[in-house]
Amino acid sequence: GQSLEQPSEVTAVEGAIVQINCTYQTSGFYGLSWYQQHDGGAPTFLSYNALDGLEETGRFSSFLSRSDSYGYLLLQELQMKDSASYFCAVTRAGNMLTFGGGTRLMVKP
Amino acid sequence: GAVVSQHPSWVICKSGTSVKIECRSLDFQATTMFWYRQFPKQSLMLMATSNEGSKATYEQGVEKDKFLINHASLTLSTLTVTSAHPEDSSFYICSASLPGANVLTFGAGSRLTVL
Numbered sequence: 001g002q003s004l005e006q007p008s009e010v011t012a013v014e015g016a017i018v019q020i021n022c023t024y025q026t027s028g029f030y031g032l033s034w035y036q037q038h039d040g041g042a043p044t045f046l047s048y049n050a051l052d053g054l055e056e057t058g059r060f061s062s063f064l065s066r067s068d069s070y071g072y073l074l075l076q077e078l079q080m081k082d083s084a085s086y087f088c089a090v091t092r093a094g095n096m097l098t099f100g101g102g103t104r105l106m107v108k109p
Numbered sequence: 110g111a112v113v114s115q116h117p118s119w120v121i122c123k124s125g126t127s128v129k130i131e132c133r134s135l136d137f138q139a140t141t142m143f144w145y146r147q148f149p150k151q152s153l154m155l156m157a158t159s160n161e162g163s164k165a166t167y168e169q170g171v172e173k174d175k176f177l178i179n180h181a182s183l184t185l186s187t188l189t190v191t192s193a194h195p196e197d198s199s200f201y202i203c204s205a206s207l208p209g210a211n212v213l214t215f216g217a218g219s220r221l222t223v224l
Contacts, residue, residue, distance in 0.1 A: 042218045043202070044215070091211055095141065095211065
C-alpha cells in the first residue's frame with residue numbers, strides 16, 4: 001500500500017521560515033510533489049523532486065532523499081497569503097498521485 | 110501552460126438524482142484524467158483514472174456503478190454521480206497532465222451537496 005505522513009498543523013509568524021516534512025512508504029516511486037490548497041480552492045502545484053537534493057523556486061524550496069523516503073517543503077519569508085494546506089504527494093506510474101493528509105499552515109502577523 | 114476546466118463549480122441536488130460533472134483540458138489533449146474526492150478538512154483521495162476511449166480504472170472501494178466515468182474525447186472526461194445520497198456530498202476535483210510531464214494540473218473542483 002501507499003502511505004504518506006506529514007504534520008497536521010503548523011503555525012508561524014510573518015517573515016519566518018517553516019519546514020513541512022513528509023515521509024512516505026510506497027511502491028513504484030517516481031517522484032515527490034508538493035501542492036498548495038487554499039480553503040475552497042483546488043490544489044496548485046508548487047514543486048516536484050524526482051532526484052535527491054534541493055529544488056528552489058522563489059521563496060519555496062523542496063528537498064528529497066529517496067534513500068530515507070523523506071522530503072520537505074521549505075517556505076521562507078512567510079506571508080499571510082501563505083496560510084493554506086500543503087500536501088505532499090507521491091507520483092507513481094502513469095502520473096498517478098497519492099496524497100498525504102495535508103498540513104494546515106497558519107501564518108500569524 | 111496546461112489549463113483544466115471543470116463544470117459546474119457547485120451543485121445542489123435532491124437525494125436520488127444524478128449529477129454530471131465535466132472536466133475539460135482546454136489547451137492540450139489528455140489521454141488520461143484523474144478524478145479525486147475530498148471531504149472537508151481531509152486529503153484528496155483518488156477515485157479513478159479516466160482513460161480516453163476505454164474503461165476507467167477505479168480505486169479500491171469506489172463503486173464503478175455509482176460513479177460513472179466517460180472519457181469520450183481527448184479533451185473531455187465526465188463523472189456522473191448516480192442516485193446521489195447525502196453521504197456523496199463532497200468536493201470532486203479532476204486533474205490531467207501535459208504529455209510527458211510529471212505535473213498534474215487540477216480543475217477548480219465541483220462542490221456537490223446532496224439534500
